[in-house]
Amino acid sequence: MSSDHTRLGNSGQLVRRLAFGCEQLGGYEWGRVDPGEVIAAVELAVGEGITLFDTADCYGRGESERRLGEALARHRDATVIATKFGVRFSDSGSVFYDSSPQWAEAALEASLRRLRTDRVDLLQMHYWDGVSPIAALFETLERLRERGKIRWYGVTNHAPLSVAAADYPGLVSASLEYSLIERSQEAAARVFGSAGLTFLSHGTLGQGMLSGKYSAGARFEAGDRRAHVRYRNFHGERLARNARVVDTLAAQARELGASPGQLAIAWVLCTLPGSVALVGIKRPDQLRDALGALNLQLAPAVLALLDRASARPPAGADQAP
Secondary structure, three states: OOOOEEEOOOOOOEEEOEEEEOHHHHOOOEOOOOHHHHHHHHHHHHHOOOOEEEOOOOHHHHHHHHHHHHHOHHHHHHOEEEEEEOEEEOOOOOEEEOOOHHHHHHHHHHHHHHHOOOOEEEEEEOOOOOOOOHHHHHHHHHHHHHOOOEEEEEEEOOOOOOOOHHHOOOEEEEEEEOEOOEOOOHHHHHHHHHOOOEEEEEOOOHHHHHHOOOOOOOOOOOOEHHHOOOOHHHOHHHHHHHHHHHHHHHHHHHHHOOOHHHHHHHHHHHHOOOOEEEEEOOOHHHHHHHHHHHHOOOOHHHHHHHHHHOOOOOOOOOOOO
16 A cells, blocks of 8 residues: 555545545635536546545535536546535525434435435535434444445544444544644544544645635635634634744745645645545646645654644634634
8 A cells, every 4th residue: 555545444445645625516605616627626636546535415505416426427436435414404594413314314315316326435424413323323324334325434523433433334434624723633533543443634724724825814705705704714813823834834835845735735644644635626736736745755853843833822812803
């Protein structure tokens, strides 16, 4: 197994350690997105050996799944499709979570139709609803595996895991937000890894902050979710602190002949061995840049410098006003 590949849990399935994040493919609140460019990036990713494509039923209210299913139709057997369930919309448009076994089955059937496939490779609980027993959900997912509807399953945005992973053969992954500017879940990520689950980092580039394109004065147009205060990476003192991290990142990247984004991705892969970095892609040039991270070797001194620059501030010090 090469250093830029890892296994999905105990499945034996090899995936590259860079995964294609498909939220932008839904075309909702990510600023200007040309679906044709994202599809071109998907095609390029397949050609470059990217294995794992990560979407969710709520991305663009199903549009991401529909577009991804069409784009991967010719490559289905060469790719691993991961999707998620659990985020629902009420009749009034408000969002709520449902991780019940019943909804998992219903959501899966809808995802299969949109993805134009007979199975989902990795079905993930998007968020826990705080009520549904996790063990009952996993038992349902095991039955779906037996029926061939899914190959494996995982959890996202849920830590710590409240059941023994070893009791569920199909449980292979866990995903949390993790990056140089969001390290609050680092201990949980290591726990998942020690339990034999493959850790999938989302928000690897901090919603674009770690690409190096944005400064402390960053502003976003209407239709870009990062304009909302709840995306705290781009507001208040949190933005100012992030900008200082990016300054260090960019300076070190220049010394290495790399881009800030490449260095940010490589830091995640080096810090959490065996992990996979999910990176949201809008265009082929973004994918080409991200691929460069797989060949970037980081010396201990570089890792130590970035570790110091990105150390978490005292509790409450990074909250947006």
